[in-house]
Amino acid sequence: MEDRLACLEFYCRLRPPSPGCDEAARALFSVETDHRKRTFLRLVPDKWETDVKPRQWRCSYAMPAKAPTEKLCQTLGNEVLDWVLDGYNALVLGMGAKESGKSFSLFGDPRSSSEDPPPPTTGSTNISETSKKDDRQCGLVYAFLREIFRAKRSGGFRVGLSWWDVRGSEVRDQNKRPVFRNITKFEVLEPTSFQEATRVVDDLRLRPSKGSANKSRHLFFRVALFHEEDNLLSTVHFVDLGNENDSECRRDLLSLHQLLRDVAGEDVMLDHRSGATDADGPNALLRSPVSPQFQSERQLGALLMPLVTGNCKTFLLNGVLESQMSELTMQETIKNLDTAERASLLATTCRRIYLRSLSDVDIVPLAVGWQGFPDKLRTNSQASVGGGTDRNSSADTALELRAASADLRSLSQERPTFQKLADVDANISSEDIQRVRRYAGDEGFGTVLNSMAAEEERRKESTLERGRSFS
Numbered sequence: 129m130e131d132r133l134a135c136l137e138f139y140c141r142l143r144p145p146s147p148g149c150d151e152a153a154r155a156l157f158s159v160e161t162d163h164r165k166r167t168f169l170r171l172v173p174d175k176w177e178t179d180v181k182p183r184q185w186r187c188s189y190a191m192p193a194k195a196p197t198e199k200l201c202q203t204l205g206n207e208v209l210d211w212v213l214d215g216y217n218a219l220v221l222g223m224g225a226k227e228s229g230k231s232f233s234l235f236g237d238p239r240s241s242s243e244d245p246p247p248p249t250t251g252s253t254n255i256s257e258t259s260k261k262d263d264r265q266c267g268l269v270y271a272f273l274r275e276i277f278r279a280k281r282s283g284g285f286r287v288g289l290s291w292w293d294v295r296g297s298e299v300r301d302q303n304k305r306p307v308f309r310n311i312t313k314f315e316v317l318e319p320t321s322f323q324e325a326t327r328v329v330d331d332l333r334l335r336p337s338k339g340s341a342n343k344s345r346h347l348f349f350r351v352a353l354f355h356e357e358d359n360l361l362s363t364v365h366f367v368d369l370g371n372e373n374d375s376e377c378r379r380d381l382l383s384l385h386q387l388l389r390d391v392a393g394e395d396v397m398l399d400h401r402s403g404a405t406d407a408d409g410p411n412a413l414l415r416s417p418v419s420p421q422f423q424s425e426r427q428l429g430a431l432l433m434p435l436v437t438g439n440c441k442t443f444l445l446n447g448v449l450e451s452q453m454s455e456l457t458m459q460e461t462i463k464n465l466d467t468a469e470r471a472s473l474l475a476t477t478c479r480r481i482y483l484r485s486l487s488d489v490d491i492v493p494l495a496v497g498w499q500g501f502p503d504k505l506r507t508n509s510q511a512s513v514g515g516g517t518d519r520n521s522s523a524d525t526a527l528e529l530r531a532a533s534a535d536l537r538s539l540s541q542e543r544p545t546f547q548k549l550a551d552v553d554a555n556i557s558s559e560d561i562q563r564v565r566r567y568a569g570d571e572g573f574g575t576v577l578n579s580m581a582a583e584e585e586r587r588k589e590s591t592l593e594r595g596r597s598f599s
Contacts, residue, residue, distance in 0.1 A: 132216060134441035136392075136474040137188040139204050140169050140465075142450045143229035144193040155451045159190040169448070169465065180458060185469045193450045200233060201271040204443060208364055209275055212353060215480040217413060217440040218364040220268070221432070223468065224447030225460040226371045233447060234368050235333045236267030268445075269349060269366050270329055276351065277322040288316035288352040288410070288491055289328055293345040294428050296376040302328075303499045311427060312414035316352060317494040324494050324501075331500050344374035346428055352410040354486050361481045363410045365435060369428075372460050380428040385467045387429050391422050391437055392473040409489040413439065413481075439478050444468045 142157055160168050167187045173180040189203050204220070211218050224230035276287060291302045292314050299311045319325040332349065347368040354361060369384075370377035414431055416438030424430050436442050446468050448461055483489065495501050 130479045132478050134216075134476050134478045136442045136444065136472050137204075137207070138186075138444050138446070138468045138472040139200075140185075140187045140190040140446045140448060140468075141195070141200060141229060141233055142169075142191065142193040142448050143227075143232075144450055145452050155193070156453070157448055157450050159192045160184075171462075179455075180462075183462070183465075185465045186472075187469075188472070197233065197236070197267060197271075200268055204445065205268055205271055205275075208443060209272060211441055212351075212362045212364050213279060215355070215360050215362050216478050217362055217435075217481070219432075219435045219440045219442045220364065220366045220445060221436075221442060222366070222368045222445045222447065223464045224369075224371070225449070225453070225457045225464070226373050228371075228447035228449055228461070230445060230447030231368050232267065233445060234267050234269055234366055235329060236270055237333075267329075267333075270326060272364070273325045273329065273351070274322060276353070277325065284356040286318060286354040286356065286486070286491065287325070288318050288354065289325060289494065290314045290316055290350040290352070290410070291328065291332065291348060293347045294380070294431060295343060295345040295370070295374075296380065297427055299427050299431075303497075311431065312411050314350075314411060315497055316409065316411075316489070316491050317497045318491050319494045327501070328494070328498070344370040344377045346370050346377065346380065348431070350410060354409075354483075354489065354491070356486060359483045359486055361409060361483050363413060365440070367432070372456075380426050383424055383426045383429050384432065385463065387422055387424055387433060388436070388467050388471040391433075392471045409483060436474070437476065439481070440476070441478055442471075442474070442476075444471060 140159075142159065154174070156171060156173060158170050158172070160170050162168065167190050168184045169187055169190050171180070171183045173182065191199055191203075208218050208220060220234070222230040222234050280287060293300055298306065300306055301314050302317070303315075319328070329349075332347065349366040349368075350363055351366075352361065352363045369381065372378040372381055414434050416434040418433050418437055422433050422437055424433060446464055448465070449457065453461065
């Protein structure tokens with residue numbers, strides 16, 4: 129069974145007041161669970177507040193202000209990790225007002241360092257026991273990369289990184305080059321180690337804006353896995369949206385909010401098949417067909433909607449200040465929560481993507497293709513494959529690095545097998561099924577039941593035991 133039903137998941141994380149704020153201020157938002165074990169984010173405004181009424185939003189999972197980032201890794205991180213390692217595509221979309229903590233949740237504290245290597249593969253796989261680093265300061269992306277490179281030691285796949293940012297009509301790739309003609313053509317750079325990958329994350333945390341004058345931008349960070357045994361491709365896009373304090377980002381977000389509301393209300397059972405079966409690899413996902421009513425003239429929507437409505441499972445991560453926010457921040461927060469709850473009605477059909485040949489995919493070693501790579505480390509990387517220190521012969525150096533890394537990868541050809549955390553029947557409750565039936569009709573409801581039955585049969589035939597990651 130290659131197809132899998134993917135319902136949009138709505139995660140929320142409260143952020144405590146910043147140091148120096150009034151610690152006695154009453155919390156406006158709280159996480160609550162009802163007798164049916166449903167999770168809600170509840171807003172109880174101050175009694176003298178007349179424009180804001182008490183509200184609540186149903187979430188897939190919500191974290192109180194005192195919960196560490198480790199908890200986010202064990203919940204959202206586990207789902208994304210299992211989904212991607214099982215051969216499917218995911219999108220983690222970070223939303224939130226300024227200082228809501230969404231960037232911290234994704235990329236961690238810029239003041240922290242990520243030079244520690246991943247823990248050994250033997251022994252405990254509990255993140256709190258094996259990590260030498262404080263996960264509260266790392267962020268979800270750092271922890272995800274650590275688990276990916278841990279699994280890479282026993283599995284035959286290659287890791288490719290791409291990152292770019294968007295603001296209005298401007299799209300820039302990881303080397304600050306503007307992309308004009310083809311906004312979906314981004315280089316895929318291959319790190320040779322976990323340490324190389326985290327240098328990229330450090331650079332993104334220290335310099336979150338790549339535009340002029342440090343203007344707010346929407347940051348995309350993509351991790352692609354190329355499974356060598358069967359030419360299988362799976363990706364995860366981490367997106368850190370800007371906030372409405374910037375006028376250009378505000379126009380981007382207004383358009384995106386409308387698209388997310390429309391796509392959840394019009395057709396909950398989308399079956400848009402990605403065209404990513406050619407050598408273009410992960411970039412083809414950004415060109416998945418989109419219905420005309422969901423197309424956007426803004427670059428942000430043009431890059432996101434093929435993922436949201438296409439061959440991806442979407443996770444919305446909302447950052448919310450627990451207390452003490454301005455009127456404009458409150459309005460932006462409520463708008464984000466309304467959009468996320470509405471979008472949680474969305475369900476797409478995902479399938480695995482098989483490429484014709486991995487050798488046709490243009491993958492460049494990180495030390496060669498990234499201008500931000502330290503010159504000293506770049507020289508060492510080139511020397512390790514035969515002394516190729518000539519900066520003008522980057523193409524030859526790329527081939528040498530690729531050949532050297534292929535020799536190392538040949539030592540472990542077997543793909544890792546992981547118990548599926550994100551199985552259809554594990555993610556969709558009876559109430560969710562009723563929601564799908566309500567918005568998709570009897571025909572769509574029948575599709576859901578058939579998908580669940582086929583997935584259950586496939587799982588019984590192929591389930592293998594393994595130790596849990598991220599937990």
